[in-house]
Amino acid sequence: MAFVLGFLFAFTFVIQQIHAECGFTSGLRIYNQVVLDCLKNVTLQPNEATVTVTELKKYFSSYAFRDVNLNLPGPPIGYGGQSVHIFDRLDEIAESATNVFDFYQDITELVGSLHCAHTVYQSACFQNMVMYTPYTFRFSIDPSTGRHRAVGSTGVWSAPDTTFGYRIINSTILYINDLGLPIYNLDGKLNENSYTPEEAIVKWANQYEPISRNPYAREEFARSYSYFIRPLYTYPIPKTFNQTFLYIDRVTGQAVEAQV
Structure with a gap:
């Protein structure tokens, strides 16, 4: 899942004031190395x-x-x-x-x-900088397992499936790898940082969500909002540019691994 960085109009002014010639305007940009390099292009003042x-x-x-x-x-x-x-x-x-x-x-x-x-x-x-995930999740209880079932849904990006060439919307998401690694390693076991969507949100909330010392409050807020919409004045920027999904294609019923 590629992250999307949203720039409000005022951000252009801020960038000009601190002399980083990024050329960013209002709107959405896919978060990539070019964006990160520009953000890091402003040196600290003495002391x-x-x-x-x-x-x-x-x-x-x-x-x-x-x-x-x-x-x-x-x-x-x-x-x-x-x-x-x-x-x-x-x-x-x-x-x-x-x-x-x-x-x-x-x-x-x-x-x-x-x-x-x-x-x-x-x-x-x-x-005026906000990090968005192009996909969000709808959760329901799987009657056979009693666990949360995650289904892909749209975020601020209106048609991410069209952009990335997958059918993640309305498909069941099995696993996420937030380092962009393959879901499984060469031994056929879950790779480092491969989690179910529910586990991924809990892990992220326990590490980055500041809203409460109560882990359940952090988890619920992340599940409903902050995992998908992250203002950079509150949350750190993601460590990688991509995530990997393993989902069940809603049309073919086949498992598909997608790095987007």
Whole structure:
């Protein structure tokens, strides 16, 4: 499933202000290496990383954040989330920063990893950039297994089957590989990062959805919205440009593997 990056009209202005000659206009673009290279083409200003991290540390040291502050390393906490050492990670981000996009995306991902609805970091750089999946899923309960059955549906892209040359719409989706790898490895076993659609959403929500410390709340919000529509001021950009689907073709009844 190729990701689609949506640019609102205002984004053209922002890009011009920071001197990245991307030539993006409003509308949708398939997320690819050209898009990513342009987004990473803006260098940080002198001391920008240091000043930003210093200010963030002041906020995280305040009384208001003492209930979520630091999440020091140790056993899983709260609802089972992994601990995060905010200050150490901020220092690592500042030291490794090379461009505006990666720097603020890393901070966005770090703050989101707290999974706290009251702790939000939104960079103005990304206010008008939204990542979409061209397909969404409709879920129902399979009476024979009791598990969720996922059926392909349209997203913001009105006719993705026409674009990609598959019949995913209204077909049952068996597995997704969000690294774009084949669903099965050479030994005939599920490959790294091959999951059912339900498992893929749960995995993504537990890692990236910041709306709640409750994993069930994260899962439900991701299932209904955020897995498919990801504003970059809240969510990190995908690690790869493609995903792989294994679906049952609604016409032929055959299993089809599609990397799109």
